[in-house]
Amino acid sequence: MTDASEIPNFFDGTVDLGIIGGTGLYHLECLEAIAVIPAMVTPWGTTSSPITISKVVGDSQQHFHVAFISRHGLHHQYSPSTVPFRANMAALKHLKCKAVLSFSAVGSLQQHIKPRDFVLPQQIIDRTKGIRESSYFNGVGLVGHVGFGKPFSESFAKYISQFGSVLKHADPKESCSLHFGKDTTVVCMEGPQFSTRAESKMYRMLGGDVINMSVLPEAKLARECELPYQMVCMSTDYDAWRDEAEPVTVETVIANLHNNGANANALASTIITNMANELPEFMLTGDGLQGSIKMSISTKPHAMSKETIAKLEYLLPDYW
Ligand SMILES: CSC[C@H]1O[C@H](OP(=O)(O)O)[C@H](O)[C@@H]1O
């Protein structure tokens, strides 16, 4: 165990996996910090937290490295509407992560998804309100339209889904499931207030399975960075749709965070240990996303803004 004061504040090695921790998940026990980079300044602002670079506990070869960022800051100071999503994803891309694994506390919109279950969504319904900066390609002088029909990395989700049996319930008579299906859908609402009962019922009619306030623009930005991205949704409550129950409050969420945190640690540890043993195909090949930005740019080369290109070189240094 290294003394915190001895940990360097820079890192010049290679990073394999980026992890974004959400509500209640500010570090992972399977990781041992080898550098803590102070909040990184990017062309899109400063990251919400320092970035901890770690190796896997007990890995003497130190060959697999993880970059961990706290979505809401180390002290949960950024609301979901004010998280510097562009800076966070840009920093992970700049560090050359090969994929991003993200964690989020969510409400369940379906009876069979119990609080403390985990979900690997494959679709998103956007109910944010246009107040979040959600693109690197939305200015004048460099317009890009990336494909977003499949907003998550299915290969990454399949990889994670094989480890569902590590999830445990604190009560041995109960169990926790890992739900994964091609149409499993997360609704992203603006917040910070929770939904009304009417909205919650509408989201069920629209086909929502779980709801949070943070998968967007995170997933869009990962796609614009050509990064395979999967969110692990950790159910904490039944939102507001059940007439027989009180609508969600933050107390309900907190009551389930402890169990979810233990399972997030167990799941992340299994994923990371397996990846360190053998890098999965989607991380080696880029999951079909490498080069996709080039095809997505609509602006004619002579009309491209030099200023915007200079910023984008932070993300895609080999493009221009
Ligand atoms: C504290 S409940 C609402 C809050 O929890 C989730 O945060 P995160 O996705 O970062 O785990 C949800 O998206 C809301 O931001």
Ligand SMILES: Nc1ncnc2[nH]cnc12
């Ligand atoms: N019910 C809910 N709605 C939105 N975000 C959440 N995060 C956890 N529970 C939630």
